[in-house]
Amino acid sequence: MPERSSQQTGKDAERLALRHLEQQGLRLLAQNWACRRGELDLVMLDGDTVVFVEVRYRQHAQWGGALASIDGRKRQKLILAAQHFLQQQTRWANHPCRFDVVTMDSTTPRLNWLRNAFDSQ
Template sequence: MDTKTLGRRGELIAVEHLIDQGWEIIATNWRCRHGEIDVIADDGDSLVFVEVKTRTSARAGHPLEAVTAGKIATMRGLALRWLAEQPEWIPRFRIDVIGILWNGGRPEISHVRDAR
């Protein structure tokens, strides 16, 4: 499976995971010229911008390790751009990261809330 297909499958699994938690999905794969936000969701308390990383093994490290402080800063900037486009003010938001490790065909999901 190529990396693009793996990434899309990981994003679908992440969305299913969030829906199972009772979250409302607002958007997926939101893009602007500065980058992309994988998932935008409402957990009932806050608007959540989610970065999803998927790997087939941990040989190159756990998927969560691929999300650096620089990536979180980029996500924060993208979140602010998305928020600026909204017609109403959204007072609370955060950035979460979901890492999916595809071990032997069964995905292992790690969810980090309020990643910094």
């Protein structure tokens, strides 16, 4: 059986994250929302809060694993994409927002959901 591509593995991780977050009561607003500023893996609603979720999967935990892969430059791209989303989807523009991160790696079989992982400052 051929190895799965990293793109397919990433899509599988997004599917698992989406299922988990929906089980926790969040509602999907958008998936793989893209603009010229970047892409948002999942945009969800938690009560009245718009949640921008970055899903990260890493095969190996070297270099800090999935969470460490979200550096300052990546955070800035996510913030700009989120701002663009809110400009395009004005219905959500006045709602509180937060950035969550869901990480998974092959060494740990569980999903790690970090609420409010970083802010837009």
